[in-house]
Amino acid sequence: MNDHSRRDALKCLGVGAGTLFTLSSGVFGAVDLADAATRRDIGTPLFVQISDTHIGFNKDANPDVIGTLNRSIDAVNALPHKPSFAIHTGDVTHLSKAAEFDTAAQVMKRMQVSDIHAVPGEHDVTDGPGTEFFNRFGKASRNRGYYSFSAQGVHFIALVNVMNFKAGGLGALGDDQMAWLTDNLASVSSSQPVVVFAHMPLWNIYEPWGWGTAESVQIAQLLRRFGSVTVLNGHIHQIVQKVEGNITFHTARSTAYPQPAAGNGPGPGPLKVPADQLPKMLGITNVTINRGHKISLSDRTLA
Amino acid sequence: MLKIKFLLPALCLALASPAFADATVTIKNFDYSPMMLSISAGETVTWKNLDGEPHTVVSTDGRFRSKALDENDSFSFKFDKPGTYKYICSIHPKMVATVTVK
Numbered sequence: 001m002n003d004h005s006r007r008d009a010l011k012c013l014g015v016g017a018g019t020l021f022t023l024s025s026g027v028f029g030a031v032d033l034a035d036a037a038t039r040r041d042i043g044t045p046l047f048v049q050i051s052d053t054h055i056g057f058n059k060d061a062n063p064d065v066i067g068t069l070n071r072s073i074d075a076v077n078a079l080p081h082k083p084s085f086a087i088h089t090g091d092v093t094h095l096s097k098a099a100e101f102d103t104a105a106q107v108m109k110r111m112q113v114s115d116i117h118a119v120p121g122e123h124d125v126t127d128g129p130g131t132e133f134f135n136r137f138g139k140a141s142r143n144r145g146y147y148s149f150s151a152q153g154v155h156f157i158a159l160v161n162v163m164n165f166k167a168g169g170l171g172a173l174g175d176d177q178m179a180w181l182t183d184n185l186a187s188v189s190s191s192q193p194v195v196v197f198a199h200m201p202l203w204n205i206y207e208p209w210g211w212g213t214a215e216s217v218q219i220a221q222l223l224r225r226f227g228s229v230t231v232l233n234g235h236i237h238q239i240v241q242k243v244e245g246n247i248t249f250h251t252a253r254s255t256a257y258p259q260p261a262a263g264n265g266p267g268p269g270p271l272k273v274p275a276d277q278l279p280k281m282l283g284i285t286n287v288t289i290n291r292g293h294k295i296s297l298s299d300r301t302l303a
Numbered sequence: 304m305l306k307i308k309f310l311l312p313a314l315c316l317a318l319a320s321p322a323f324a325d326a327t328v329t330i331k332n333f334d335y336s337p338m339m340l341s342i343s344a345g346e347t348v349t350w351k352n353l354d355g356e357p358h359t360v361v362s363t364d365g366r367f368r369s370k371a372l373d374e375n376d377s378f379s380f381k382f383d384k385p386g387t388y389k390y391i392c393s394i395h396p397k398m399v400a401t402v403t404v405k
Contacts, residue, residue: 267333
């Protein structure tokens with residue numbers, strides 16, 4: 001198959017939505033996923049990010065969130081070079097119900113990856129302690145939710161910023177987790193690429209809607225010395241990106257439904273769009289790395 | 304029920320239970336209404352979510368916590384002791400309101 005026909009084939013399959021993330025010497029690049037499939041200099045697969053699957057949601061904005069999750073998984077499975085694992089940046093479910101988690105697990109089994117690293121969203125822990133979430137995803141962190149791991153020379157950090165809300169506040173890590181993060185990063189070489197992920201934005205996008213994290217300034221301070229940092233989250237159901245020095249902040253689309261742009265309407269609820277527009281507003285993010293340690297992010301929609 | 308309450312207040316007080324709302328707070332457009340509610344000790348408050356987005360009712364001192372309330376779901380809590388009780392939506396912590404019990 002030549003480059004062009006493969007690209008067309010991918011498009012015909014409705015490969016879903018994605019951005020391919022590649023990182024090279026701390027410089028960020030983003031390319032369309034259909035293009036990425038045809039390019040040889042894009043690096044090796046690192047991981048794929050899905051977010052805000054909201055299993056259990058059944059309102060007008062998308063009555064078939066299982067269907068769109070399935071299409072997102074098809075997009076992952078159609079990648080010509082599959083990543084070994086996926087990260088889920090939270091809101092696996094809509095109402096934290098056991099049956100919703102079970103359905104999500106059943107559907108996500110189809111995703112051809114060896115592991116799924118998940119952090120909770122606030123919709124996953126409405127019972128308080130997050131029992132249902134941690135029963136399924138708590139092992140890696142011994143039920144704390146935050147933990148680190150390494151893959152392909154990259155240091156990964158999973159953070160939880162949805163379980164420490166103060167009235168009127170932003171997301172927050174809390175003192176214990178901040179101390180752990182400081183300690184964890186202290187042993188990492190500045191030349192090692194770092195990927196940090198959480199559900200709510202770890203940078204303040206729009207405080208009136210709580211789109212941010214109380215410790216965002218301290219977190220950026222801790223990450224500043226590294227040559228390559230990628231900070232990923234979900235929560236806002238749309239792509240917003242910021243580059244600050246060597247740190248790239250990137251928010252993912254949902255696989256379930258879009259939300260309004262910051263400040264547009266009474267609050268960050270489901271946004272009903274015409275049916276033909278919906279696939280363009282849902283998607284996944286693919287992340288690759290090349291020999292020069294360049295990480296590339298590639299967002300792709302379900303359109 | 305309202306009519307009975309009007310006619311037989313003493314009886315109704317005796318029947319007060321979590322299913323019986325002395326006051327109702329509606330949740331609409333990411334706000335609790337009323338945001339500041341005053342009731343008497345022993346009264347029950349019912350919250351009803353009218354948004355398509357789920358919300359919760361979680362007191363900041365841990366005294367009460369609803370599950371996620373989907374559209375048209377309700378949650379009730381009986382306040383026995385006087386005081387001011389602040390609560391938030393744990394999904395949208397910008398949503399803050401109080402119940403004052405006299």
